[in-house]
Amino acid sequence: MSQWQSHVFWTNSDVRSILSAVICGEGKRVALILGEGFDPRMTDCLKLLAGETVELHVSLLRIGRSGVAEQADLEERVKKNLEDLTTILDGRGTLTTVDTKFEEEDRNSTAPSASDKAVDFAREFDLANLDSVVVDISALPQGIYFPMLEILVGQRREDFASCHTSLYVFVSEDVELDRRITALELQEDAYLVPPFRSALTGTEDDRPIVWFPVLGEGEVEQISRVEKLLPPRVEREVCPVLPMPSSNPRRADQLIREYETTLQDVWAIDSRSFIYSDERNPFHLYDQLSKAALRYREALADLGGCRAVISCHSSKLLSLGALLAASELNRVSSEDFDIGLANVDATGYRLELGETAATESTFFLIPLLGEVYED
């Protein structure tokens, strides 16, 4: 049975209610993990928690991007976010800064050092005496929260159980704002985030690869880099994921048009290979991807099995679904099946503020481990 077959998550006002009624309260100890950055959503979760009665321990992951220095206004935004954070905390609880920075001198090396640092952080994160851990991924890049969450959800599952600690993910989703943020200076190569590296490094080189790219707008270059990561001359099946249902009913069609050349000429996609997933429900994508990958595993078992690779080029919310699927599949990896989760880091960003600077975010709170799933 899949781990999150029965699931629940909350949006907007329900998030506030759950924070008040379940997560926070007199004597409750909550750890909040968030990323330092220019993203205006950086402090959204903190603002909600700060209004509650709770003992709060904040871990601020310093991401650092060399490209930010190019844009003075982004640096200013980072500073402002940090000032806001200090103001909101106002001396309450504890604030720990964690270095997961991608240094300029790392550029010549393809080692995803930020991911490795995130892994180390998650492995060493002290759960003792915590009631809940909330990871706010709104301002974190995939290269950080993918490995961090997988370590917490996968390798430290037992620790959460023994400490009676719950794990939640908070996402402040804003499609319009996402559209205005452009990744610049992509890292030379895509990579499999830890701890999913062994999928493409084993000796079973001939096993076919099933690749599930979750499509989103403006990611042609990233998708092409993930494709280059896959070993050549190995049978490959591509199953692109399209957002359907979506708040924009035409979004899937528009994506097909945007990626027409790749879909038709490069991948020669059969329309039956598309996977459709609700863009506002990460568990739907999780379910779709897990089932599809396992079906491939079963179908190809007699031929020596297969390897599955997932890459997410869409929203934070869907990326969480991709991660959960990868996590679940990682638990069933075996001699005939491996799973990889691919990512392309950007080392610089551009934020284009349109005439309407203010955008509206939707809050999501997604429980992954803990009391919600206890019988």
Add this chain to the structure above:
Amino acid sequence: MRLPRNPFRSLKVESLESHDLFLKLFQPLALGALGDNPWDSVQVIRSAQGGGKTSLLRIVTPECLRKVADGTSPHLMEIAAELRRIGAIHEGNPTRLGVYIPLGSTPYATIARSRLGDQDPLHIFYALLDARIVLTAMRGVQALKGLDNETDLARISFDWPSDSPNRLYEFESAKDLVTWAKSTERDIWRAIDRGMAGSVAGLGHARPYSLEAFSHKAILVDGQTICDGVVVMVDDAHKLVPEQRSALMEHVITARLNVSFWVAERMHAMETYELLAPDTASTSREYRSVILSMWWQRASDSSTNKFYNELASKRLQESGVEIPFDQLVPSFMDDARESEAIATAIASLTTKLEAIKAADMRFSDVDLGQKPNQKALDHLIDLKAIDLFVASIQGNAQGSLEFEAIVPNPTSTELSGLRSAAEYQVCTQHNLPLYYGAATLFKIASWNVDQLLSIASSVFDQYDAQRVRNSGSKVLPRVQDKVVRQVAEDYWKGLPKRMPNGEKMQRFLQAFAKHATAESLGSTCKYPPGVTGFGVTSKDHDRLRNSSATVDAHLVELANLLSSAVAHNVVFMRADSKQGRAGETVTVFYLNRLLCVYLNLPVGLGGWWKRKADHFAGLLVPERNSGAIASTTTLFERSEKGP
């Protein structure tokens, strides 16, 4: 396996699953880059992305060598001739065991950053590298000798040399060796993923043992040696962390290897100092280095054009299009719409020149007429060349008190030097297509196969659409021009993602273009066909190369930007050219020709913008960049080599 509908979309020939298709599309001319004897020293093959490194390695793999050696088609025999020349095939048999090790899909670099306890990260790297070499070599032996996968493994045995202790000598059978390699790879990677790499016991892999063990005498099938040499080909070495790369390079250069060793890597693995070295491709006693784009630049235009045309035509052929690529993209304008524009331009230019002739008696002998059988466009270009010729004489005579003699009608030789500039100017000024014809498209590819394929792919889409609409089987110049400009625009937009500090490079190029366009479209155009690069003296080049936080610190940013641009094929460098003033040598950075298209510049190698390195460094400062900098003709120099 077939190519996709658009045969140029399947970008990399080396990624093609089918060896047969790879061989069909492989161009033997490229093997020239390996020199005559690539086996004796370490070979380092470098290029930007899409330069053709991997194809050079793949052709030497056992599967390809076997097929080439057995092949009877003219194309395979052509490849075989080149492989015989370098000693990879002899008397119809492969003589080398090529062991191709792609480092790309294996994150060896992450080992350096993992928690390994007491383990030396280099030992883990060497153990994994050995495991991969062992597995690939054994598979290669099977392919070379046509052995069946599992059962025939027992026919492979080893006669290990007894020169020095070696971990691999513990294994007497191929089966044991393969089992060791498989379990080593699996165990190490799983341990790293679980954060327990420190627990991998007893590696003690102090060096890559396989490079000593796998001599051609050591590998036997049915008790017999199978080849004259083993070559280990490590691809994508730039994906190693610098410590791994330098340790591996140091080892293969200093240790006594029993194999030939080739390394392919992208240029950005090189340091700024190396990238900006006047001679980045060198042959030393230690290793031979070849930079593919530079090797192609030294080749003649005709051989480059032949290479590209065959490469593109074979892809067309594979998707059922029998027209050669150069016929798909005609290089002459003959449709009615262009004729009308050309006629208008001729009329306007003739009127202007007639007026000059009437006003200035010196030019009364200048003939403006159309030659018999001359095409209208050629006539227009001639008129524009005359216009430039007249302007240059008028410019030179200014201020002179000497008697002004009648200027004889310019000879075709006199005009030929101006024709490239004239063509660029008339096309630009009269909105005529400029970037068309196979030779021009090949030039725009800038010695990069990926770039050629992206242009050809867009051209093919257009051709395919015309085919469906039944509206012609050739892509007319106007359409070619439009398609290429679109590809150039995409390239420009992608620059920030393509290279570090790409936005800064865009700003720098915009500042450059401001001057280059004005100069190229000037009324005299001293350096036909125009300005397409920028240069500094060799002395300034040295300053750039040696700049640091303590010496010429203000040049560091420019040095880093230029080295990165060189590494990513955004500019290409010609150092120590004897151009400019007598006795002075200079270094010119020419733009990738696709950038010339985007910036509306000619694509031939023409003049270049000469300034002090400090001046170019100043262009990177936004406030200085934004202001107009006075254009001065004396700052432009001419290239020795024409387009």
